[in-house]
Amino acid sequence: MEGVAMKLPSFKSLSPNAISIGHRSFSRVRRSSSLSVCSAASSSATISTDSESVSLGHRVRNDFRILHQEVNGSKLVYLDSAATSQKPAAVLDALQNYYEFYNSNVHRGIHYLSAKATDEFELARKKVARFINASDSREIVFTRNATEAINLVAYSWGLSNLKPGDEVILTVAEHHSCIVPWQIVSQKTGAVLKFVTLNEDEVPDIEKLREMISPKTKLVAVHHVSNVLASSLPIEEIVVWAHNVGAKVLVDACQSVPHMVVDVQKLNADFLVASSHKMCGPTGIGFLYGKSDLLHSMPPFLGGGEMISDVFLDHSTYAEPPSRFEAGTPAIGEAIALGAAVDYLSGIGMPKIHEYEVELGKYLYEKLSSLPDVRIYGPRPSESVHRGALCSFNVEGLHPTDLATFLDQQHGVAIRSGHHCAQPLHRYLGVNASARASLYFYNTKEDVDSFVVALADTVSFFNSFK
Numbered sequence: 001m002e003g004v005a006m007k008l009p010s011f012k013s014l015s016p017n018a019i020s021i022g023h024r025s026f027s028r029v030r031r032s033s034s035l036s037v038c039s040a041a042s043s044s045a046t047i048s049t050d051s052e053s054v055s056l057g058h059r060v061r062n063d064f065r066i067l068h069q070e071v072n073g074s075k076l077v078y079l080d081s082a083a084t085s086q087k088p089a090a091v092l093d094a095l096q097n098y099y100e101f102y103n104s105n106v107h108r109g110i111h112y113l114s115a116k117a118t119d120e121f122e123l124a125r126k127k128v129a130r131f132i133n134a135s136d137s138r139e140i141v142f143t144r145n146a147t148e149a150i151n152l153v154a155y156s157w158g159l160s161n162l163k164p165g166d167e168v169i170l171t172v173a174e175h176h177s178c179i180v181p182w183q184i185v186s187q188k189t190g191a192v193l194k195f196v197t198l199n200e201d202e203v204p205d206i207e208k209l210r211e212m213i214s215p216k217t218k219l220v221a222v223h224h225v226s227n228v229l230a231s232s233l234p235i236e237e238i239v240v241w242a243h244n245v246g247a248k249v250l251v252d253a254c255q256s257v258p259h260m261v262v263d264v265q266k267l268n269a270d271f272l273v274a275s276s277h278k279m280c281g282p283t284g285i286g287f288l289y290g291k292s293d294l295l296h297s298m299p300p301f302l303g304g305g306e307m308i309s310d311v312f313l314d315h316s317t318y319a320e321p322p323s324r325f326e327a328g329t330p331a332i333g334e335a336i337a338l339g340a341a342v343d344y345l346s347g348i349g350m351p352k353i354h355e356y357e358v359e360l361g362k363y364l365y366e367k368l369s370s371l372p373d374v375r376i377y378g379p380r381p382s383e384s385v386h387r388g389a390l391c392s393f394n395v396e397g398l399h400p401t402d403l404a405t406f407l408d409q410q411h412g413v414a415i416r417s418g419h420h421c422a423q424p425l426h427r428y429l430g431v432n433a434s435a436r437a438s439l440y441f442y443n444t445k446e447d448v449d450s451f452v453v454a455l456a457d458t459v460s461f462f463n464s465f466k
Contacts, residue, residue, distance in 0.1 A: 056356040057444035063088040064442050074412030077450045082227050082390050082438030083416050084277045094340035098333040106332055121332050124339030131342045133263040134289055141288040141322040142335055146254050147177040149273035149288035154181035156298040164190030166218040171196040171204040172428045173226050176421045178252045201379045203231040210241050217247040224256035228422050229378035230388035239268045254278055260354040264289050281341035285334035295321035302327040353441045360439055361389035367452045390438035398462050400435035411454035
């Protein structure tokens with residue numbers, strides 16, 4: 001497209017005290033520290049029988065101030081929640097309140113601020129445990145993100161338990177975070193990585209996975225919902241097959257925990273990881289769920305303060321989990337804000353969020369597939385196949401990054417382009433990259449409509465040069 005002049009990004013000017021939204025201006029007001037998602041006066045997430053005709057996306061939208069802005073002269077349409085979600089006011093308040101009113105280190109001080117910070121930090125751990133139905137909050141280890149959580153398992157459990165010839169089973173659809181750590185560990189231990197390919201519906205072939213599991217299998221590490229294909233795996237069945245041969249199961253739940261009910265006791269997986277920033281929480285924190293007996297059997301991942309029991313000059317003894325795996329000062333404010341995100345999601349109800357997203361995701365698929373020359377990856381939605389609320393796609397003859405750039409600069413539509421940290425999957429699909437539109441419960445059908453109209457205009461623009 002040589003010679004095509006693209007409009008440079010621009011943002012509507014914001015004063016320090018107000019943000020422009022359409023033709024209205026809202027003053028920036030200090031929110032009360034007691035702001036609650038269930039407060040009818042302050043949160044549109046409150047569900048009432050009088051508003052049943054209004055979609056969930058419309059009801060919660062006022063909780064997400066970032067969505068009410070113009071980008072490049074157009075209303076922002078944010079369709080990149082699979083990369084990171086936006087944060088409601090209650091979460092921002094929780095983070096700000098920590099730093100304003102009780103900022104202190106945890107577990108180490110006896111003064112009021114330290115005790116308050118410790119109580120709120122550990123309360124957040126309990127909230128996460130309840131959210132995924134862990135049997136004990138000590139089965140929740142706070143990490144920087146899901147990537148670190150997987151690395152923790154790989155280096156602590158993997159290096160201690162894998163031997164030459166042992167097999168680790170993954171799928172070609174895994175995120176790089178669930179491939180690279182096991183490549184490193186396999187190189188150190190001599191373990192063998194085996195990959196399950198896709199079936200004709202572009203879903204990891206479950207029958208091949210079942211056949212691949214053998215007495216040599218020591219670990220099955222798979223996603224719950226694919227961040228590219230939008231498909232889901234039958235984790236409960238996979239766990240049964242793996243446990244029958246004595247293997248462990250690690251579940252990458254980054255694209256499921258934010259969108260549906262996830263019950264770790266029902267799934268019976270040995271490990272499960274998720275990231276705060278994809279579930280309305282802040283960046284810089286995630287968590288590992290691990291069965292208590294496994295965590296107790298694992299050596300430390302990092303050494304330093306907080307993870308010790310006693311330190312001598314020639315050796316050290318280690319704390320019990322989860323402290324054993326939380327060396328150094330943790331992300332205290334972020335953990336507390338993650339707890340607020342859990343409260344927010346629970347206040348709406350995960351079944352309600354999932355039901356709404358299934359409907360909205362199907363609407364996105366139908367509208368996007370109605371455009372000519374669009375190739376959507378993953379299974380078609382049906383009565384028995386409920387896709388995640390995202391679509392990865394390509395338009396024939398056009399590069400996904402060109403599409404994403406034009407959509408942003410000319411229409412204010414934010415989507416993702418690239419390999420989505422899934423290069424092996426894209427190579428398997430025969431492409432280098434794809435575009436991805438991903439939804440969350442704060443999106444609406446109007447967002448989808450705006451995106452599809454903008455995409456049609458984008459395709460028309462580029463095709464005009466052919």
